Amino acid sequence: MTIDMSQFFQVFFDEAEELLAEKEKLLLAVDISSPDPEDLNAIFRAAHSIKGGASTFGLTDMTEVTHILESLLDKIRKGEMALTGEHVDAFLIAKDILKMQLDGHRLGTPVDQDAVADVRMLLQSLSQDPVPASAPIASFNSRIPELDHSDVVFKTAFKIEMPEVSEADAVAIMSELGLLGAISRLDNNGKNVVLALRTNESKDDIISICSFILNPDTLKISEEQIASLPAGKAEPTEDELGYGFFEPLESMFPPEENKAAPVAEKMVDVVAAEKQVQQAEKKIEKPAASQESSTIRVGIEKVDQLINLIGELVITQAMLEQRTQDLDPIANERLLSSVAHLTRNTRDLQEAVMSIRMMPMDYVFSRFPRMVRDLATKLGKKVEFVTYGASTELDKGLIERIVDPLTHLVRNSIDHGIEMPATRAQSGKNETGKLSLSAVHQGGNIVIEVSDDGGGLHREKILAKAKQNGLTVSDSMTDSEVWLLIFAPGFSTAETVTDVSGRGVGMDVVKRNITAMGGVVDIRSAKGYGTTITISLPLTLAILDGMSIKFGNEIYILPLGFVMESLQPTKADIKEISGKGRVVKVRDEYLPLVPLYEYFDIQPKYTDPSDGIVVIVEVDGKKAALFVDDLVGQQQVVVKNIESNYKKVPGISGATILGDGGVALILDVAAVLRTAR
Structure with a gap:
């Protein structure tokens, strides 16, 4: 019987990548002086499973490496050889080589055969007296x-x-x-x-x-x-x-x-x-067999297609609900009851399908222990890395986009934040610095924090560098305003340029990428005690709670996550600032007034703010008042990308279809406020 194995290749690639990630996680956590036998067995089983799969699919290059690796691991787990730091380093290098070989087979990327030969020789040398494959029984x-x-x-x-x-x-x-x-x-x-x-x-x-x-x-x-x-x-x-x-x-x-x-x-x-x-x-x-069979591996494109179909269903349901609003509730009681039932079921179905796209933050967090270990070793620092909330879930689309910003923040904390062991000892600190990464749900957002107990940000050095770069600063700026200066393009306080940092490229990209995801960044720092950078993101970009606003004959969607409150100001609350526009007084605080009809060049119903409504929004810790004609309502909207069918529109992040079949644009609040300022 001949079996076509090609259909199973992708499954092997996915499972091998998961096993390599698990192997790395176990190696980084193993106690070298007193390793847990169960951890050693788990590391051995990961290598054994990869070898078996590679052998099945004829990937002999991976089989050769895993065979030597497995033999050495087997000696260690049987107690024939003591585990050392040199072993762990070699196993991590072998993991990188196997990942390179795996990518070579899956993606066609080049494989450094010299590096492969080097790691095989390294593993053989550590095996001391390896058993040749042809050894008699x-x-x-x-x-x-x-x-x-x-x-x-x-x-x-x-x-x-x-x-x-x-x-x-x-x-x-x-x-x-x-x-x-x-x-x-x-x-x-x-x-x-x-x-x-x-x-x-x-x-x-x-x-x-x-x-x-x-x-x-x-x-x-x-x-x-x-x-x-x-x-x-x-x-x-x-x-x-x-x-x-x-x-x-x-x-x-x-x-x-x-x-x-x-x-x-x-x-x-x-x-x-x-x-x-x-x-x-x-x-x-191992879980029971019934539990193992309760999960299946599904391509993300299928999930996206399902989500798109559910989005269309939500729009259709909204249309039905709007069409029935003017019907006599007595004469059409059964119809209206059915529509209400459909609305509830559609909402439940939508939430269930959206949860399929949600992935645990461990998918992101698991990438950092190895990076922290290698970078700390390279810089001669001692760093303890801990994570909290790895099971907290975030939309897959955002998970993939948050990896690079977090990577830069973690590298910055190690390079600029945590001091050298001798410096920490002189300051009365533990020589080993602590770097933590946490994630937690807060309402409809996820809050991610990168925190270190290093030296903290240096206010005077940041201000001096900002002045040198031509930025408008003053000594009266609050600490929060000073900390945000590090996100300016080309900003760096590093005295020397290294391959780790110092070129001033990165933090501005971090801020821009997070803002593009509808998120905000905040920094808290105390000199000598450390720095915490907080990122707040919406749980998903596929659907959002929005407020329908109207100016002129147009309806726009304002993401509810930015909205603080709405009110109708009096004439006395509106002040004109010569050459700089108007402000509105809200509880003894003057906020810039942004007439949206001017921003989008639309003929409004009202030009006097006291006749219309102002919506107070907050972005990056700064507030503003958006002037609109009227508030239409609040609803969940399915986000549609307009760039793929049209082009990027300033001040617009997407579009949605309303219950009446009309299209409403979704405001990019951060972009609107940046332009208005």
Whole structure:
């Protein structure tokens, strides 16, 4: 039987990338002085799974690296070799090489073969005395440490007959099957291999492992139940084990070869004892089969298509609701009740589908431990990195766009924020600085914080640099206003330019990218105590709560997240500032007045603010009053991109379709206020 494996390649690529990320996470968290055996087993299983998948799909370059990596990991987890920092560094480098090879197969990107050869040599050197693939079975068995498994009980015995295979493949299969229980070899000719396996696993597990090397149709597997043995009993006889269908081990070897049999028995003992513990660990770690089958891998394009269809359904439902508003509620009670029921179901369906696009922030946070470790080492600093709220969810579209801004902020905290160990010690601080990354939901937004306990921002240095760059500043500026100067293009207080920072490129891009996502940035800092940068983002850009406003004959949507309040001012509250426009007084605070009809060049119903409505909005900590003719209502709107069909319109972030079928533009509040100022 020939199976077309190409359809499964993408699944392997996705799963391999997840396994590499998990492996890196475990390596960065492992306690080198006293590693948790379960962590070592998990790291080994990740490498083993990648090797198995790569072998299945014929990706020999990845198989070669993972084979050496797996051998070294196996020694460490069995206690034959102590884990060191050098090992962890080598494993992380190997992870990078495997990721490069994976991208090479998936994306066609170049693979540095010299780097691949270097990491293989590094892993081989750390293995001290690696076992060659062609090693005879006796040699393979003799490397297993002697352990006692007198109280290990196996429920099933399998006799596995395979077609003619090479000695190297025979040893490799024995090694893999040894993960399932106690394995021994019954043949002695190295051609048609016959193995005996005592295990608590299923026949399917055996087939899965053997299929990495062999066609499963060529396997012949027989099984028989084994009677339970009391703890501590001596090695059971054939009759006790139910081995009636196996020939005695002694009869399979000539007398002169029987000397190898005790070695084989020791291998059985060791593998059984160790793997029995591993199987117990797996049962704790793995969810039930019913849980595993409750999830499926779906392409994001399918989810986006589903969301678009739900958006159209929401628009259609809004149209129906608007059409029925003028109907007699008594004569059309059943129809109106059905429409109301449809509205509720549509809202529930919309929220359920939107939740599919939501991803945990751990998708972002998991990228940083390695970067923090490498950068801190490069700069000679000690940094403890912690995360909070990794399970907090955010729309996938925003998750992908927030990675780069957060990366820059984290690098800045390490480079500019956290001091050198000696400097921290002189200040009475712990030599190890603390860098934290947190995420939490607040209403309809997600608030992400990057915080460090470093030296904090230097007010005088920032002001001096701002003056040098020609920015308008004054000594009377508040700290909050001074901190925001670091987001100016080309701004940097670094005394020297390095490959980490110092060119003044980045923070302005961070601010611009976050603003483009409808978010705001805030900075809090205290000299000598550290800095916290807070980013507030809407949970999703696909749908938003909006306020319908009207000026002239046009209806626009104002994102509700920017709205503070709305009011009708009196004539006394409106003040004219010569050459700078008007302001409105709101509770002893004067706010700039922005007539939207002037911004969009529309003939309004009112030109006097006291006749219309002003909506108070806040962006980047600064408030303004938008002058409109009227407030129409509040509703959830489905955001449509107008740039793909038209072009970028200043002051507009998107569009939506109203219940009457008309199109309403969604205001880009931040852009409107920047232009108005």
